[in-house]
Amino acid sequence: MAVSAQDKIMHVANKLGLSSLKYMQASTGAIYDGNTTASDSHTFFANSVQHANPAVTNISDNRFEVNEALLIENIAFYSLSGTDGQAINLSDIAGNDGAVIVFDVVIGNKVVMKDMPIWKIGSPACFATGGLNLNTAGATPVLQQKPRHQVYMEGVGILIPPQVEFQVNARVFDAASNAPVSIALGCYLFGTKVNLNFNTTL
């Protein structure tokens, strides 16, 4: 029988001695961070305190509070339009059609995902269509299918425990020439969340 998200969270919590995590609020959550400045090298979440909230990020520290955690089940990349940080599909940025993002996920001092690729033209592990979307690149409302730029975790996922620093490092290349490619880039991590719940402790 497959291990559930809750089983994985409890297993890691027990290993880390987090005895009170099981009393917290189970939820669904996502965290995101982006860089509105184009670059060929990005670090997400480590500098989120310097970014507008909730326009560009929804966290102020790259560590969760006491008794909060996130089981990463889906990682996605997107681009940002303008300085307000409006998220757009990577297919909606002009040029750089051969771009490939190569990223690592780091939790504590451990690399938990290594050299993962996501191409601008799409990525593996996304069988299903994202449905019809309005094309934000054009002036007229054209419906189109857009590629996804996501990694759905095999198995259950990877847990970011409470109070442990995490970050995502990404570099962008041209797949044909291996030359660096500068684009504005954002990243989100989505999955089963544990929220702090005081219960009867106050």
Add this chain to the structure above:
Amino acid sequence: MAGQVGKLAYVDRKLGAPSNGQQTTRVLYDTFSNVTATPQSQIEFFTNFQGKGLGQTNLQVSKLDSAESMVIKSLWFGGLFEAVDPSIPFPFNAGGVVCDIVVGNQTVVKALPLHFNTYVGESFDRIHGSNNGYASADASPGQWCEVRLLTNIVIPPQVDFKVVVRGANLGNGDTGATICALSGYGQIFSAGTTF
């Protein structure tokens, strides 16, 4: 993971709430009428029912009846805008838009981003898009966004709840409305043999 029926029964039992109601599928909804020329930075749903009819909400207070409870499985948001740029759908935002769900005095969903399930095309759900755009013949768009929750969130009987959406330029200061619907499994009052 406990199923929705088991989770609802578990929470109701913990709270001493009745659990012999009619089990059913339920959707709670509330509507915010956009204010012309006043874009919102925050919209609260299920807190203000003054002057609203059934077309705008199916509740009259921000809590369920004493014999009713519900498991939220899915969050749905819709926007009806007129004469705005249809290339930028719900929630016509500038930057990110996040959502909180508060039940009682506890935040059960915290800063959950919504905008990835709209025009961005990077929806949370692997199987479902949940990020569709619709452009009508007169170019007045109706847009929606749905997020399927990974965990069952219970709204017990007689406990206040609300949904708060935060971001910039919500509603675009335009005419029309912004809608929030909580979809899921619930129990409604059933007289049965108790009368």
